[in-house]
Amino acid sequence: MSGFTTAFIGAGNMSRSIIGGLVTSGFDADSIRASNPGDGPFAELRKIGLTDLAHSNVSVAETADVVVLGVKPNLIREVCEELSPVLGANHLVVSVAAGVAADSIHDWLGAKSEVVRCMPNTPSQIGGGATGLFARSSVSAENRQRAEDIMRAVGIVRWVDDESLLHAVTAVAGSAPAYFFQFMEAMIDEAQRMGLDAESARTLCAQTCIGAGRMVAEGDVEASELRRRVCSPNGTTERAVMAFSTGGLDKLVSKAMQDCYARSEEMGRELS
Numbered sequence: 001m002s003g004f005t006t007a008f009i010g011a012g013n014m015s016r017s018i019i020g021g022l023v024t025s026g027f028d029a030d031s032i033r034a035s036n037p038g039d040g041p042f043a044e045l046r047k048i049g050l051t052d053l054a055h056s057n058v059s060v061a062e063t064a065d066v067v068v069l070g071v072k073p074n075l076i077r078e079v080c081e082e083l084s085p086v087l088g089a090n091h092l093v094v095s096v097a098a099g100v101a102a103d104s105i106h107d108w109l110g111a112k113s114e115v116v117r118c119m120p121n122t123p124s125q126i127g128g129g130a131t132g133l134f135a136r137s138s139v140s141a142e143n144r145q146r147a148e149d150i151m152r153a154v155g156i157v158r159w160v161d162d163e164s165l166l167h168a169v170t171a172v173a174g175s176a177p178a179y180f181f182q183f184m185e186a187m188i189d190e191a192q193r194m195g196l197d198a199e200s201a202r203t204l205c206a207q208t209c210i211g212a213g214r215m216v217a218e219g220d221v222e223a224s225e226l227r228r229r230v231c232s233p234n235g236t237t238e239r240a241v242m243a244f245s246t247g248g249l250d251k252l253v254s255k256a257m258q259d260c261y262a263r264s265e266e267m268g269r270e271l272s
């Protein structure tokens with residue numbers, strides 16, 4: 001499935017998450033290639049059926065229809081300049097890099113290829129990703145669709161018309177799995193101190209997180225109302241929620257997201 005070939009440049013955490021999700025969702029492993037300087041990630045990719053794995057970025061990119069830039073933001077310029085001689089108007093380049101502007105990527109590629117920027121997250125690996133997408137105005141409808149097909153195969157997608165909104169997408173989705181993991185780490189630790197064994201603490205916490213997330217995602221009741229429905233007057237939850245409120249949870253979440261947003265802007269200034 002897909003009808004086009006996709007080359008991932010850099011086979012690190014984010015690329016492997018997307019590739020894993022693509023293969024699970026039915027993309028033909030033969031339509032996906034990846035390059036990486038070291039062999040480290042290749043064993044995992046071979047296990048899920050990829051065969052076209054190389055150290056050379058140019059060799060995997062030049063004959064692909066879509067090239068996904070999966071390297072760290074500070075390497076995007078170097079990689080674009082390396083790929084520029086072999087990429088042309090027929091290539092769609094999709095960058096997953098935080099901060100780096102689509103116009104800069106377009107220029108570093110020699111102003112030939114179409115560029116879409118996206119901000120995915122690692123739950124893409126299990127089909128639970130959440131991705132924001134932005135296309136430069138010159139991107140064709142067909143290439144917008146291809147970028148969307150890739151990211152939709154691994155989760156939900158939202159297009160933004162204003163590129164600067166990708167900073168907000170980073171704060172609420174790209175970086176956000178880490179917030180939930182950190183919250184879960186604290187809950188799992190505390191549940192064990194309360195006497196539960198590690199496996200029970202982990203499973204009960206994870207299932208509660210899944211269940212609560214699904215109620216928000218799949219229902220039409222706001223999170224605030226769902227929270228109220230758990231809080232019996234003078235009951236147990238009220239005490240817990242009060243501790244969060246008096247401890248300043250809202251302000252803390254706001255500060256964390258603002259810091260994330262600011263760092264995304266800062267990376268844009270440093271690297272674009």
Ligand SMILES: NC(=O)C1=CN([C@@H]2O[C@H](COP(=O)(O)OP(=O)(O)OC[C@H]3O[C@@H](n4cnc5c(N)ncnc54)[C@H](O)[C@@H]3O)[C@@H](O)[C@H]2O)C=CC1
Pocket residue numbers: 009010011012013014015035036037038041057070071072073075079096097098119120121122174175
């Ligand atoms: N990790 C995450 O949750 C998310 C990451 N991103 C973005 O994804 C990009 C990659 O991040 P991660 O996967 O976390 O980093 P990573 O360090 O796991 O992966 C980067 C990969 O690029 C390879 N690499 C280094 N130099 C290279 C070169 N010249 N050519 C080709 N490959 C090269 C590295 O060996 C490594 O395997 C970043 O730009 C980041 O902003 C976006 C959303 C979420």
Ligand SMILES: O=C(O)[C@@H]1CCC=N1
Pocket residue numbers: 098170174175
């Ligand atoms: O931490 C980072 O910079 C990357 C971008 C979003 C998630 N991880």
